Amino acid sequence: MGVDYAENADTVNAFTHRLWPQGNSSFSEAVMSFAEKVSELDFMTRRMIMESFGLDESYIKKHLKSTKCLVRLMKYQGVEETEEELGMEPHTDRNMLTILCQNDVKDGIEVKTKDDKHWIKANPSQDSSFIVLGGAMLHVLLNGRVLTGVHRVMRMGTNTRFSAGLFSVPKTEDLIYAPEEMVDAEHPRLYKPVNFEAYFQYTTEGTGRRDLCAPRTYCGL
Numbered sequence: 001m002g003v004d005y006a007e008n009a010d011t012v013n014a015f016t017h018r019l020w021p022q023g024n025s026s027f028s029e030a031v032m033s034f035a036e037k038v039s040e041l042d043f044m045t046r047r048m049i050m051e052s053f054g055l056d057e058s059y060i061k062k063h064l065k066s067t068k069c070l071v072r073l074m075k076y077q078g079v080e081e082t083e084e085e086l087g088m089e090p091h092t093d094r095n096m097l098t099i100l101c102q103n104d105v106k107d108g109i110e111v112k113t114k115d116d117k118h119w120i121k122a123n124p125s126q127d128s129s130f131i132v133l134g135g136a137m138l139h140v141l142l143n144g145r146v147l148t149g150v151h152r153v154m155r156m157g158t159n160t161r162f163s164a165g166l167f168s169v170p171k172t173e174d175l176i177y178a179p180e181e182m183v184d185a186e187h188p189r190l191y192k193p194v195n196f197e198a199y200f201q202y203t204t205e206g207t208g209r210r211d212l213c214a215p216r217t218y219c220g221l
């Protein structure tokens, strides 16, 4: 399940109320506290990435204000000892940045190698580690300099895996495009300006649903 605008107490409480009409303040508080703390990590990570490409402070501040956070809570039932089943099909995330954490069930999320040949288990190095994935909009914004890894979730082992993710999602109607600083002779512009909602529709209901190279197909130059 997903809680949109998880940084906002009113929207979180409204979501909680739909599941527990009598209220469930510990659920609301857990979602808001997760959103607040993991958002800090999201902001810090995006800031570091952007600074490393020489984008200036005013651009970064404006960018960080242009996103909202979606918190998703996922459950993958365990399987029989010798079995292995797909829990979430291979995809790339559409948003800016995704930060995932999970319970102590180690195996689950897998990332495809760039040569498209192998799946690598992306096990967190320790319990307190997060998995960070670049989304399609960050890829477009940074003119392809941060990749959007193809990933999937496998169900293996008998234990149930839970994961929680914070997805920073554009909330702006403004078109998303790479600033001039990201474009030069070595890095020609790769994408046309893109409207996130339209891209979302295209990859949800349109022909882009299973397209693992959707940015290129949808807005590639």
Ligand SMILES: O=C(O)CCC(=O)C(=O)O
Binding pocket: 072, 074, 088, 093, 100, 102, 108, 109, 151, 153, 163, 165
């Ligand atoms: O559950 C996970 O670890 C991954 C979930 C995921 O990839 C997604 O929600 O986009």
Ligand SMILES: [Fe+2]
Binding pocket: 091, 092, 093, 098, 151
């Ligand atoms: Fe994902």
